[in-house]
Amino acid sequence: MPSRVIAGTALHTPTRGRFEALEDVLILVDAIGRISEILPRDHPRFAEIKAQAERQGNLTELQEGQFLLPGLVDLHIHAPQWPQLGKALDAPLEVWLQRYTFPLESRYADLSFAREVYSALVETLLANGTTTAVYFATIHLEASLALAEICLAKGQRAFVGKVAMDDARQCPDFYRDASASTAVNETRAFIQSVRDRAGEEDPLVHPIITPRFIPSCTDALLEGLGKLAEETGCLVQTHCSASDWESNFVQERFGATDTAVLSQFGLLRENTILAHSNFVTDEDLALIRQKGAAIAHCPLSNFYFANAVFPLRAALDKCVRVGLGSDISAGHSPSVLDGCRHALLASRARHSGIDPHLPPEERGLAGSTISVAEAFWLATVGGGEALGLPIGKFAPGFKFDALVMDLNAHGSNINWLPDLDTIEDVFQKLVLNATRSNIVMTWVNGAVVARSSAAQMRDDQA
Numbered sequence: 001m002p003s004r005v006i007a008g009t010a011l012h013t014p015t016r017g018r019f020e021a022l023e024d025v026l027i028l029v030d031a032i033g034r035i036s037e038i039l040p041r042d043h044p045r046f047a048e049i050k051a052q053a054e055r056q057g058n059l060t061e062l063q064e065g066q067f068l069l070p071g072l073v074d075l076h077i078h079a080p081q082w083p084q085l086g087k088a089l090d091a092p093l094e095v096w097l098q099r100y101t102f103p104l105e106s107r108y109a110d111l112s113f114a115r116e117v118y119s120a121l122v123e124t125l126l127a128n129g130t131t132t133a134v135y136f137a138t139i140h141l142e143a144s145l146a147l148a149e150i151c152l153a154k155g156q157r158a159f160v161g162k163v164a165m166d167d168a169r170q171c172p173d174f175y176r177d178a179s180a181s182t183a184v185n186e187t188r189a190f191i192q193s194v195r196d197r198a199g200e201e202d203p204l205v206h207p208i209i210t211p212r213f214i215p216s217c218t219d220a221l222l223e224g225l226g227k228l229a230e231e232t233g234c235l236v237q238t239h240c241s242a243s244d245w246e247s248n249f250v251q252e253r254f255g256a257t258d259t260a261v262l263s264q265f266g267l268l269r270e271n272t273i274l275a276h277s278n279f280v281t282d283e284d285l286a287l288i289r290q291k292g293a294a295i296a297h298c299p300l301s302n303f304y305f306a307n308a309v310f311p312l313r314a315a316l317d318k319c320v321r322v323g324l325g326s327d328i329s330a331g332h333s334p335s336v337l338d339g340c341r342h343a344l345l346a347s348r349a350r351h352s353g354i355d356p357h358l359p360p361e362e363r364g365l366a367g368s369t370i371s372v373a374e375a376f377w378l379a380t381v382g383g384g385e386a387l388g389l390p391i392g393k394f395a396p397g398f399k400f401d402a403l404v405m406d407l408n409a410h411g412s413n414i415n416w417l418p419d420l421d422t423i424e425d426v427f428q429k430l431v432l433n434a435t436r437s438n439i440v441m442t443w444v445n446g447a448v449v450a451r452s453s454a455a456q457m458r459d460d461q462a
């Protein structure tokens, strides 16, 4: 018996660049939040299962103008930077870190401040459709644990990392781990505590090993965290080849690229999440692919801090795993749908180039543009594959992480002409135009974790 049945039309991109509409289907979800079956309208048991679910109070039926989308995956977000969203993006990365970001992150020694910010952030992300988030927290063990607990309590699928950064030449006295061994030991304790809270079997929230980036870590710390990843089997995340300053710094210190250095220290592993990776070479991409690591493409923050446009098409052509990251607050939007729009624009910038005085074929890199369906795939299936999780599409065995999108929601920007718009047009309009107001319900692991205020009012009246 399914524990929940959802009736309606589901839109998704099960393979890269291929849009599919599952029209008027029943999605059967089991007790552990997994899709057990998807029944088309003409299935012999369709009417019986629907009627039975209705009798038992287990049926959710979408209304006219409503569509299901898979939940969105944010592969790279700094939770403590939420209070500075939209601020100070005109300084270069290294200045922005020292002047604004490290002072803000140091405030999370205060646990009640951390709880307040993290609760508001997780609620906002769920309302914006982020069903899975991969978080950098801060160096503080207690506050990082609080973020994991808040994700568990609010029902968001998450990877949470206590940030590790110990190099006194790059990190200020007021904000760094006391030593490499302290950082490794606290990361080990953090992993154990998150696992204790989330449980061993099919956990919703996972710990993730988080060296901030190579410049902020000593060799001893990088080595210690590489060994810890091997010992615990925990995933790893870090920033990689992000800007001229950062990649030149790594070249000068090691005479090698970020990717090669991470690999030497045992940090480039299956499902390691590399934020940015804008300056990767073909050899770097081959190494990332060989190790089964993945790239979090952060197009918005790249426009501010990268001095380059990520070679997305090259990465996809080389079968490297790629998903999208908001990179809050170097990116200033909590919406992964915005991330799709920014990825589309970045791909067009790379394709078109910038010099109008060159002939069109010499301006940019032909073949760099992505489609709306590819952008949405990055935000869903791409993110799931990066993490090695069965999320991002509607298929048996996949988790029911989903959004109910309402074209007619109060405050919607979407215009819809049923006689002119195909179902794929509707999908494109949702990806390009939907705002938080169109997301009336967010599901994670088969449970409703957020409802818009309009949906709450309707339910209260019913």
Ligand code: GUN
Binding pocket: 078, 093, 097, 101, 212, 213, 239, 242, 301, 305, 327, 330
């Ligand atoms: N590199 C090291 N730390 C950070 C950070 O907090 N944000 C971004 N965008 N890049 C970083």
Ligand code: FE
Binding pocket: 076, 078, 239, 275, 327, 330
């Ligand atoms: Fe970042």
